[in-house]
Amino acid sequence: MARPESDRPTTDIPTDATTRLSIGVDIGGSNIRGALVDSVGAVHTVIAEATPDTVKELDDTLTVVIERLVADQPAGTVVGVGLAVAGFLDRDRRIVRFAPHLPWVDRPVGEILADRWGLPVLLEHDANSAGWAEYRHGAAAGARVGVVVTIGTGIGAALLVDGELFRGAHGVAPELGHLQVVPGGRRCPCGKRGCLERYCSGTALVDTATELALEGDYAGPLAQTLRAARGGVVGRDVVSAADAGDPLGVDTMHRFGDWLAVGLASVVDVFDPDCIVLCGGMARRSIRELGDVQARLRPLATGGAHRPLPDVRLGMLGETAGLIGAADLAAARFGGPSVTAAG
Amino acid sequence: MARPESDRPTTDIPTDATTRLSIGVDIGGSNIRGALVDSVGAVHTVIAEATPDTVKELDDTLTVVIERLVADQPAGTVVGVGLAVAGFLDRDRRIVRFAPHLPWVDRPVGEILADRWGLPVLLEHDANSAGWAEYRHGAAAGARVGVVVTIGTGIGAALLVDGELFRGAHGVAPELGHLQVVPGGRRCPCGKRGCLERYCSGTALVDTATELALEGDYAGPLAQTLRAARGGVVGRDVVSAADAGDPLGVDTMHRFGDWLAVGLASVVDVFDPDCIVLCGGMARRSIRELGDVQARLRPLATGGAHRPLPDVRLGMLGETAGLIGAADLAAARFGGPSVTAAG
Numbered sequence: 001m002a003r004p005e006s007d008r009p010t011t012d013i014p015t016d017a018t019t020r021l022s023i024g025v026d027i028g029g030s031n032i033r034g035a036l037v038d039s040v041g042a043v044h045t046v047i048a049e050a051t052p053d054t055v056k057e058l059d060d061t062l063t064v065v066i067e068r069l070v071a072d073q074p075a076g077t078v079v080g081v082g083l084a085v086a087g088f089l090d091r092d093r094r095i096v097r098f099a100p101h102l103p104w105v106d107r108p109v110g111e112i113l114a115d116r117w118g119l120p121v122l123l124e125h126d127a128n129s130a131g132w133a134e135y136r137h138g139a140a141a142g143a144r145v146g147v148v149v150t151i152g153t154g155i156g157a158a159l160l161v162d163g164e165l166f167r168g169a170h171g172v173a174p175e176l177g178h179l180q181v182v183p184g185g186r187r188c189p190c191g192k193r194g195c196l197e198r199y200c201s202g203t204a205l206v207d208t209a210t211e212l213a214l215e216g217d218y219a220g221p222l223a224q225t226l227r228a229a230r231g232g233v234v235g236r237d238v239v240s241a242a243d244a245g246d247p248l249g250v251d252t253m254h255r256f257g258d259w260l261a262v263g264l265a266s267v268v269d270v271f272d273p274d275c276i277v278l279c280g281g282m283a284r285r286s287i288r289e290l291g292d293v294q295a296r297l298r299p300l301a302t303g304g305a306h307r308p309l310p311d312v313r314l315g316m317l318g319e320t321a322g323l324i325g326a327a328d329l330a331a332a333r334f335g336g337p338s339v340t341a342a343g
Numbered sequence: 344m345a346r347p348e349s350d351r352p353t354t355d356i357p358t359d360a361t362t363r364l365s366i367g368v369d370i371g372g373s374n375i376r377g378a379l380v381d382s383v384g385a386v387h388t389v390i391a392e393a394t395p396d397t398v399k400e401l402d403d404t405l406t407v408v409i410e411r412l413v414a415d416q417p418a419g420t421v422v423g424v425g426l427a428v429a430g431f432l433d434r435d436r437r438i439v440r441f442a443p444h445l446p447w448v449d450r451p452v453g454e455i456l457a458d459r460w461g462l463p464v465l466l467e468h469d470a471n472s473a474g475w476a477e478y479r480h481g482a483a484a485g486a487r488v489g490v491v492v493t494i495g496t497g498i499g500a501a502l503l504v505d506g507e508l509f510r511g512a513h514g515v516a517p518e519l520g521h522l523q524v525v526p527g528g529r530r531c532p533c534g535k536r537g538c539l540e541r542y543c544s545g546t547a548l549v550d551t552a553t554e555l556a557l558e559g560d561y562a563g564p565l566a567q568t569l570r571a572a573r574g575g576v577v578g579r580d581v582v583s584a585a586d587a588g589d590p591l592g593v594d595t596m597h598r599f600g601d602w603l604a605v606g607l608a609s610v611v612d613v614f615d616p617d618c619i620v621l622c623g624g625m626a627r628r629s630i631r632e633l634g635d636v637q638a639r640l641r642p643l644a645t646g647g648a649h650r651p652l653p654d655v656r657l658g659m660l661g662e663t664a665g666l667i668g669a670a671d672l673a674a675a676r677f678g679g680p681s682v683t684a685a686g
Binding site for chain 1: 431440441486487488504509510511512513514515516517518519520521522523524525526533534535605608609612613614615616617618642643645646649650651653
C-alpha cells in the first residue's frame with residue numbers, strides 16, 4: 001500500500017521549445033527553500049536559506065533566492081512564483097493575515113513582491129501546497145476525495161475534492177492539529193489544552209516518553225537519558241531509541257501510533273476520503289507504526305464495518321512537496337494553457 | 344443572529360398549471376413522517392406512522408403512506424419520492440448499506456420501492472436531507488460553505504459547498520457525533536468510548552447530570568429525582584429543570600454548552616464555514632445556552648483571533664427539514680427543468 005518516499009533529485013532542465021518553468025518557495029518558520037519547477041513537477045536548482053525575523057530581511061532574502069533562480073534562465077521562461085506560507089491567508093490569496101513563525105502580519109505580500117520582482121506572485125498555505133503537489137505529481141494522484149496529512153513538528157492537512165483544493169469559506173485550510181482530543185490535557189502553544197498535535201507529532205514524542213517514564217519502571221537508555229537531562233532529548237531521539245529496541249521508546253511509538261489512528265479515524269469520519277497521504281518528517285515512521293492501517297481504522301471510524309475505508313499511502317515528494325505545489329499553482333495561473341496532471 | 348424556528352404549517356396546495364409536487368419521507372428509528380412538498384418547499388398533508396421492525400412491515404407501511412399522499416392528486420402531478428434515511432447509503436444512493444435503527448441491510452430500497460409504487464425513488468442520508476432543505480429553503484440559504492448540525496438524541500451533520508452536498512468519496516455523510524473527545528470516556532452504543540455525542544446531545548444530559556450530582560452537593564429537585572429514580576429521568580427533564588432554575592439542571596446545561604462550543608470549534612477548524620445552522624430537538628435551547636457564539640468560538644477555533652468566524656443560526660424548518668430536503672432532491676432529479684432556490 002505504501003509507496004516509497006523520495007525527495008526528487010535535482011535534474012537537468014529540459015531545453016526543448018515547450019520548456020516552461022515556475023518558481024516555488026516554501027517559507028517555513030526555520031528555513032526558506034526555493035527551486036525552479038518544470039511542468040511535470042521536476043525540481044531544478046534548489047536554494048535554501050534560514051528564515052529571517054524581520055519583514056525587511058525576509059523580503060530581501062526571498063528576493064535573493066528569486067534572483068538567483070531566475071539569473072540563468074532565458075527571458076520569459078519563468079512564468080511566475082508560488083509562495084507556500086505556513087500561516088493564515090485571505091481567501092483571495094493576496095494577504096498573509098498572520099503566520100505564527102513569520103514577521104508578516106496583514107501584509108499584501110503577493111503584490112509587494114510581484115512589483116519588486118517583475119513576476120506574478122501567488123500565495124498558498126504550505127499544507128495546501130504540499131497536498132496539491134501530491135495530488136498533481138505524487139501519491140494522491142487520482143483521488144476523488146484526498147486528504148494529505150503532514151506530520152512533523154506539528155500536523156498540517158489539505159483536502160482535495162474532485163481535483164480542487166478545498167479552502168473553506170474564508171480561505172483557511174482544514175486544521176486538524178488543534179482539535180481538542182483530551183479535555184484539560186497537555187498545554188499547547190496555541191493557548192488551548194489537549195490539542196491533537198500535542199499527542200501526535202514529532203514534538204509530542206518527548207512529552208509522551210516523559211509521562212510514560214514517570215508511570216512505569218523503564219530500564220533502557222532512553223529512560224536514563226530522560227531522567228538525567230530531559231531538555232536535551234528531542235523527538236528524533238525517541239524514534240531512534242524505539243528503532244534500537246529501547247522499551248520506553250517502543251511504548252512511546254505505540255502511543256503515537258494509537259493517537260495517529262484516532263486522528264486518521266477522525267479524518268475518515270469528517271471527510272470520507274478514498275485516499276489519505278502522509279507527508280512530513282514523521283510520515284515514513286508513522287506508516288510503519290500503523291501496520292495494517294485498515295484494521296486499525298475499522299473499529300475507530302464510525303460504521304467502519306459497513307463502509308469503504310481509504311487507502312493510506314506515504315507521500316512521494318518528501319520535503320519539496322510544498323514548493324512543488326506552490327510552483328504548480330503558479331504555473332497554472334500564470335502560465336497560459338493549462339498543464340496536464342501526471343499520474 | 345438567530346432566526347425563529349418553526350415547523351412550516353401544512354398549507355393549501357396551489358392549483359395553478361405549474362404545480363409540481365414531490366413526496367418526502369423521513370424514516371427515523373422511531374417514526375416515519377411523509378408529506379407532499381411543492382416547489383417552494385411548502386409542506387402539504389403530513390402523515391406520521393411508527394417505524395416497524397421488519398423489512399416487510401417497513402416496506403408495507405411506507406407503501407401505505409405513499410398511497411395516501413398520492414391518492415387525491417391528479418395523475419402526473421407527483422414527480423417522485425425522496426426518502427431521508429438515518430443510515431449508511433452507497434454513493435449512488437441506491438442501496439441502504441446499514442441503518443442502526445432500521446431493518447434494511449444492503450437492500451436496494453430505491454429500486455424495490457420504485458417498482459412497487461410506479462414512481463421514481465431517491466434515497467438520501469437524513470442529516471444531508473435536512474441540511475439540503477435548510478440550504479434551499481431555510482437558514483443556510485446563500486452559504487458558501489454551510490454546515491448544518493442536527494442536535495437531538497444524537498448529532499448529525501451535513502456539509503454544503505458552493506450549493507452542493509458534500510458526500511465524500513463513498514457517500515458517507517460527514518460524521519461528527521462519534522469523534523473521540525474524551526479518551527476512555529463514556530461508553531457509546533457505537534462500541535467506542537468518549538464520543539462527542541455522549542457529551543453533547545439530548546441523551547447525554549442525564550449522564551452529565553448524574554455525574555455532577557455525584558461530584559457536588561446539589562439540593563434542588565433534579566438532584567433529588569436523580570437519586571430516587573435515575574431510570575425515569577430523560578434529557579427533556581434536565582432542560583426543564585434548568586429552565587426552572589434548578590442548580591443541577593443549570594450546571595448540566597452549562598456543561599452541555601461548553602461541549603457544544605468545543606464541537607462547533609472543531610467544525611470551524613475542519614470545514615471553515617461561513618454559516619453553521621443548528622437543527623433538531625436541542626437546537627433552540629443550544630443557541631440560548633451558547634449566548635454570544637462568536638465570543639465562545641474565538642478562543643477555541645484555531646487562529647480564532649485572526650480569521651472570520653461563521654454565523655451560527657437556528658434552523659428554520661424544524662422537524663420537517665429532513666422530508667423537505669428529500670422531496671426537493673427528488674424534484675430536482677425527477678421533475679424536469681431545475682427548480683429555483685429560495686432565499
